[in-house]
Amino acid sequence: MSATLAPSTSVARPPSRTLLAVLRRGLLDHRRALLSWGGPLAFMSALMAAMWPSIEGSMDQLMESYPAQLKEAFNIRELTSVEAYIDAEMLSLLIPLAVAFLAVRVIVRALAGAEERGYLDIVLTTPISRRTLVAGACGVAAAIVAAVLAIVTALTWLAGLVAGADPSLVVLARGMANVWPLALFFAGVAVLATGWLHSGGPVTAIAAATLLGMYVLDLLGKLADPIEPLRALSVFKYYGSAIQDGIDPLAFAGITFAAVALAVAGALLFERRDVL
């Protein structure tokens, strides 16, 4: 009997091939996020760009009415261009927090959330390894975040163009691109939490609390001198304003490296723990 036994038609694929399968499935699973997350953010940002020509004249007055600390906290210097307006209204708070939370959601859905719902048993008994699964989840998060930011950039630019605000696509794009490593940093936090936790809720809570905690710490550090040294503990300190200052390559690479380091540490822990 065993002499005539044909081998299984399945083969142990190289990790790059199984990674492609995980990436493809993950991108398909999250395709709706482009609409559900990219849509509202792009709509708001496009609205701001379209409004710019009608409010441009009152900006000096508005700037004078803002307290100095508020301007410092939200990195508002001069509202003399549509790009600076988008920076102040969208890129100082809403887009970074929303897109970072999206990245966390992608990680949670693929790992701890899937484990909680019992989906990982069939995936992890194929040649897909745990490391590949984590790498795939991070790749999907990176791609989805990039796609959402691209949609927001494109629609903002288009709305500004139609409204006569004449935004610079390059300046807008670099402002949006600067959010990408920040979002991946919190995806890395979620992967790290997955190294210990078996369900999606606690992982989301930890990553979201880290996100808000770091944001608030950075904000308070700008407002209160005694807290200022603690800003070094917040990734938002290194985020800056790419619209006004351009992308800081060191900060961009450093945050990306930190995100990768967190994800690698999480993957190693995930590999060593039980999948419940």
Place this chain on the structure above:
Amino acid sequence: MPAPQRVARIGAVTAVIELDRLTKRYGAARGIEDVTMTVERGEVFGFLGPNGAGKTTTIRTFLDLLHPTGGSARIFGLDSHRDRAAIHARLGNLPGDFAYEPRLRGRELLEYLAQARGLDGLGRAAELAERFQADLDRPLGELSRGNRQKIGLVQAALHDPELLVLDEPTGGLDPLMQEAFLDFVAEQRQRGRTVFLSSHELDEVERCCDRVGIIREGRLVAVEDVEEVTRRAYRHVTLEFAARVDPDEFRRLPGVIDLVPDGRTLTFKATGDLDPVIKAAARHTVTDIELVRPTLEEVFLTYYGAPA
């Protein structure tokens, strides 16, 4: 170990699953303790036990989803942890509570798993889907448990694996599909495939398994041939005589227990050799005799010390 030596070792292996004192504890809570057994190539092995006995923990430990606290597991002669990718390429797994993203259609799930397994198409999926009447075109979340389970069976076997690990595979299946499943398992055996099947459906195990392992409170209490278990176990004996006989004549016989006289009829259980019972009965005029082998369920309950 260099690759060529390892390949040579794989070629010589006839045991597909080897568990050696496999232990899994969850902190202070019990999981499984010192589970040792071997499942041979081409065998259909039934793994029996009530809910919470440790069936799923055993399976998930040798599939490397849980890390053992002690002992080891080898599949196809390979280390269940170190060589997991090579092992998983050759097995198919149906978890006890099969579920996946509810929005996904069965076909999309199968495409994903087929790609992960390096198949060009969907392998045997179409044939298996037809056999189990699985609907591949509806979202999994819209399917009943039984219909989802059919998708689960298809995904486990689409790559024609050498080893099928099935945890409670017939849960939710209607009787017709249960029959189809038993036919499928029989066919796997004929083709030399190995099936490890956990169940608490004793009738199912009795009908399709070669051997059975019984796990109780995390410990393997017996591994037996199914035929041997039922053969060695007691029989229900009913003897009807032409006239009333002295029950003590039979009660004294070796292996006779639970004797109940009822007029000209004696009912009892007989273990071991039946020769003394037959010879004692032959001294009287017997009008009817009935020997009934116990079901596996009764044997199972015997192992558990509960009344059969």
